[in-house]
Amino acid sequence: MLKQHLQFKLSQKLSPQQIQLMKLIQLPTQAFEQRVKQELEENPALDSGKDSGDNDFENDFDNSNDEYNDNETIGNDEINVDEYLSDDEIPDYRMQANNYSSDDEEKSMPYAAGMSFTQHLINQLNTYRLDDEERDIAEFLVGSVDESGYIRRSLSDIMDDLAFTQNVYTSEEKINSVLKIVHQLDPAGVGARNLQECLSIQLHRKDKTPDTELAIDIIDNAFEQFTKKHYNKLLQKFDVTELQLKDAIHEIEHLNPKPGGSYAGNNRIVEHVVPDFAIRIVDGELELTLNGRNAPELHVSRGYNDMLKGYKESKEKSKSQKDAVLFIKQKLDAAKWFIEAIKQRQQTLFVTMSAIMHYQEEYFLTGDERTLKPMILKDIADEINMDVSTVSRVANSKYVDTPYGTKLIKDFFSEAMKNDQGEDVSTREIKKILETVIEEENKKKPLTDENLASILKEKGYPIARRTVAKYREQLDIPVARLRKKI
Numbered sequence: 001m002l003k004q005h006l007q008f009k010l011s012q013k014l015s016p017q018q019i020q021l022m023k024l025i026q027l028p029t030q031a032f033e034q035r036v037k038q039e040l041e042e043n044p045a046l047d048s049g050k051d052s053g054d055n056d057f058e059n060d061f062d063n064s065n066d067e068y069n070d071n072e073t074i075g076n077d078e079i080n081v082d083e084y085l086s087d088d089e090i091p092d093y094r095m096q097a098n099n100y101s102s103d104d105e106e107k108s109m110p111y112a113a114g115m116s117f118t119q120h121l122i123n124q125l126n127t128y129r130l131d132d133e134e135r136d137i138a139e140f141l142v143g144s145v146d147e148s149g150y151i152r153r154s155l156s157d158i159m160d161d162l163a164f165t166q167n168v169y170t171s172e173e174k175i176n177s178v179l180k181i182v183h184q185l186d187p188a189g190v191g192a193r194n195l196q197e198c199l200s201i202q203l204h205r206k207d208k209t210p211d212t213e214l215a216i217d218i219i220d221n222a223f224e225q226f227t228k229k230h231y232n233k234l235l236q237k238f239d240v241t242e243l244q245l246k247d248a249i250h251e252i253e254h255l256n257p258k259p260g261g262s263y264a265g266n267n268r269i270v271e272h273v274v275p276d277f278a279i280r281i282v283d284g285e286l287e288l289t290l291n292g293r294n295a296p297e298l299h300v301s302r303g304y305n306d307m308l309k310g311y312k313e314s315k316e317k318s319k320s321q322k323d324a325v326l327f328i329k330q331k332l333d334a335a336k337w338f339i340e341a342i343k344q345r346q347q348t349l350f351v352t353m354s355a356i357m358h359y360q361e362e363y364f365l366t367g368d369e370r371t372l373k374p375m376i377l378k379d380i381a382d383e384i385n386m387d388v389s390t391v392s393r394v395a396n397s398k399y400v401d402t403p404y405g406t407k408l409i410k411d412f413f414s415e416a417m418k419n420d421q422g423e424d425v426s427t428r429e430i431k432k433i434l435e436t437v438i439e440e441e442n443k444k445k446p447l448t449d450e451n452l453a454s455i456l457k458e459k460g461y462p463i464a465r466r467t468v469a470k471y472r473e474q475l476d477i478p479v480a481r482l483r484k485k486i
Helices: 016-025 029-042 117-125 132-143 155-165 172-182 195-204 210-221 223-227 231-238 242-253 302-313 319-359 361-366 377-384 388-397 427-439 449-458 465-474
Strands: 046-048 277-282 285-290 298-300 399-402 405-408 416-418 424-426
Touching (some): 016 319, 016 388, 029 319, 117 132, 132 155, 132 172, 155 172, 210 231, 231 242, 277 319, 277 361, 285 319, 285 361, 298 319, 319 377, 424 427, 449 465
Antiparallel strands (some): 046 298, 399 405
16 A cells, blocks of 8 residues: 655755865875865866966855755756856955965975885895805895894795795705895894894994993893893893993993884885974964965966856857856866865864964963863864864874974873862873873882872872873883883
8 A cells, every 4th residue: 555655854964065175174284285286187277376367266156056966967058157257356265474484385395315225235245255046045135124124034934935936945054154144234233033133243243342242141141131121130140240230231222223224215204294383472472373385376277267258258159168168167166166175274274273272372381291281172172163073183183383393283182180189180291290200210219100109199190000000101101120220
């Protein structure tokens, strides 16, 4: 039996413009520049640069009469060419001064060509007299060195790979003898199979002194006691004074545990941080500026305006002309939406960072992390009347240049905890005090997590031992036993 009924349904959908805006907001400055460049390449209606002859796109175009829809069929009669012909107006997002000098317009960054770490080692092998088999083995070993400078695979696995991939049939003894040649390459310690061997190779390359000889003895014969910092056992084992042991450990501490990382030409990808904001103190007041590279100068190209004018003035409009105008309309719509998204991105970034700056005003004026207030995303979202997800997009990937260095914005957010007086304090404040206490401790008898919890309680921060351990790990501070020094 058929039934007919009405159903009301409330749904919320994001328009393509909103999705585009959210994606733009979360991009840091360098990625944003790449996105603008991509849009310029894909949309011929967009143009950039300061060309007085080009017609700028009209930003106050009425959005309400022309909603975008991917599945929309546009009729020729719906096109009002006059609405797309601009009046040489400069987009209003370019009318705001960004307080940046002309030097900041430089957007390119030169990269020096370098030699790979592997090639660097092979070039050194060329200085040794090796037969064909030894050279094949040596080059294979060098190719097995990872970016830290280690060979992580066993000799038996390397022997099998040489047979299967290089057609070189050899023994583990032969590979081990060639490996000793690899150990002579620079940087010292390269080709080691573990940390102990890496440190031993470096110590054997040093000039022989009582301190280095004792250090070699410790690494070769008492490595486990050394790593666990059982200094009393080392004093008894080697029958040395505390000063002698301290000097030997000083030699070890100055070795490089990752010799591959010291090679400057290993062609690693380095991420260059470009601050999205700058905060300066002027006459005791905070001043916020947005990086000028976040406001590219975009407008509609002259050619597209000329084509529209030609279509308008044409008396007889052919089908090809109508199809061309439909294409132009779509590109102009995309250009308008992109420019509008840039404008909204600028406003969102500035408003959000301004709220964060005023919320943490005391910190930005003093630079003391202990003055940071507890702050979560919702605090800022409520203040600027935006969604928490929008604030999160701004905070997670943006940097701000402050008088105290370049900081990741999300680092200013922290949970709140109660002190002994019932006041809310930032977990960042507690971490800073914990870090200070550990720095000032007696390194011969480092404080345990329980001792640290007691000290923090005396200072007015009653937190549990497991919380202290969590904060210590977040600060990348080892346990008390590993902080022990002679």
